[in-house]
Every structure is written in structure tokens, then in C-alpha cells.
Amino acid sequence: MSAHALQPAEGERGLASYDLEDLTALLAGAWDDFIKVVDHVELSAPSRLRGWTAHDVCVHLGSWPGRRSMERLVEEARSGHHGEHVLRGQHGDAFDQDGHNEALIDAHREAGRDEVVDALVLARDEVGGFLSSEVAVEVGGRQVRSMLGPLPLLTVVAAMCYELAVHALDLAPAGAPDPPARLLDAGIAAVTDVTGGLAARHGIDATIGVVSPEGGWAFGTSGADWTTMNLPMVPPTWPAVEAPAALLLDASAGRRQVPLMLARRELKVHHVTGLLALAPIVEEVPGLPGAHALGGAVRHLSGVGRLVRRLPRLGF
16 A cells, blocks of 8 residues: 555545545444344433433434425525635634524423334435435535534534444443444544544545554545545554554544543554644634543654644534
8 A cells, every 4th residue: 555645636626525425324324223222221321421311312313394404405505505614715604503402402301212213214314315315416515604604514423423423432321332332433534534534624634544444435535525445454653543443432422532542542543743734623612522632642752832722523
């Protein structure tokens, strides 16, 4: 395998440029695995998220009447409103995910188990239906709001794999088994892709790898373009982070303390100087998944200043 930097094609947008059948398989697998995890969960039990039960976690991921995420995203993509902000370099136009989640949980606090599972299945089916439609071809590359500011619609849709993987781990106190390797790998793919997209939005040219026993992913950026690749191994000359997938996801979501993970060698960082190329997006994009891990590694290994403003969360 070449040790040279990954070079995206002109106009490439990471996972959003994948064949739609391949993207559908990635998302369908993640959704199916998450729903199987929920089969083992006591919904009334606490999750790892402070103040959230397993019921709350599952409700906010489901699709409910009047609050269907795919409908909102497609409407925004069709309107074309958010493309202007990206061209002007403004990133503050972020979707209020916290407010959306709180309203959703409050509205469906009394929903029974069957209703909750049905909402999850509907969310899965809506994503699959969108990806198999001509609408995905028509508007999939257009900008929509996310917690991280405007991103291509298909990038935001693919990013759901990250939220599903992290929340599957969050359900452990409620009886959830270890998530399948396929779900964890899809989560790593999503966080790698989104980070590449944000690096491209900032005009950062970089190649970064993410390595785990479950698989390897990497992104390469050039100008506004980025490529996201599934790699069986990442060349040793590339900047990279390495750990089991569950630990990488926990670190990226702020669920574990990165300095302690580094001290125990649970998390390894290769060529930290190269990783510092991402410092501008850690500074300027609050909520970036992976920022907690990167910022912690940088502080621990090189003494560079405080890079993280708050714990990352991602979703739509």
C-alpha cells in the first residue's frame, strides 16, 4: 500500500460520493445492528448518558409524526438556503439538536416498547427509502444544517452511523450486549468522514488514519474536496489514532478520559504533529466528534494549548 497522502478526486465529498447502494448497505447494517441491540435492553433503565434512560436514547433516534428528520433534511436541501453560508465561510448556522431532542423525548415519554421499536424501524426505512430514490441523486450533495454547521445532505445522513454506534455503547447499563463489529466499524467510518469534511471546509490539506482491530478508515483532503476510504491497514507514515473501535468511539464522544487511555496505552497516537493540522477545526467547530480525543492527545503529548470547548455530539 502506498504511503503517499490520499488525494480526492475533483468534487469528491467523502462518503457522500459513494455509490448509493454501498452507502445504503453501510447505513442499513448499522440500523439493523442497533435495533437488534435494543431487543436486549430494559428501556426504563438508565443509560450512560446522565439523566437519560434507555427509553430516552431510543426515542430521540426514532422517527415520529411531525418530527421526521429525513423530511426536514430533504426540505432544507431542496431550498438551497444553507449553501450561501458555506460559500461565505460562515459556520454558525447549526441545527439546534439539543432542543429538538428534548422536545421529542418530552412528547413521547409515555410511549410503549412496541411504539419505540416501531419508530426506530420507521427511521431506518425512511433513510433506506431516501437513499434508493431519485431524490438522493438530485439533492444528496446539497448543504443542510447539522450540529457542526452546514454539510452535504448525504454526509449528515451517513453520520447517523456514528450516533447509532455510540448510543449502542451507551445502552450497556440497560442490558445491551456489546455492539456488533459491523456497527462499530460503521461508526468509525462516519466520524472519519465528517472530520474529513470539516477539514475540507476549512481548506486544510491532510491525510489522517483511524486504526482499530475491527478495521481501518482514513480521509484525505485537498482544498474543498475529500475522500474517505476503508483500509485494511493505515501506512505507518500517516498521522493516525489507534485503539479498539469501541474505545475510539468512546474517546471521540467524550465518554472516556483520553490522557488516562494514553497512559494505559489503550489509545495510541501516531505522528501527532500531523494531527495538529486539524487544530483549526477543533477550535472553530464546537461539537466536533473526535475533538475531545484529539485535544486530549495534543495536551498530553505536546503541551499545546487548550483545544476543546465542549464535549462532542453529532446527529440530526
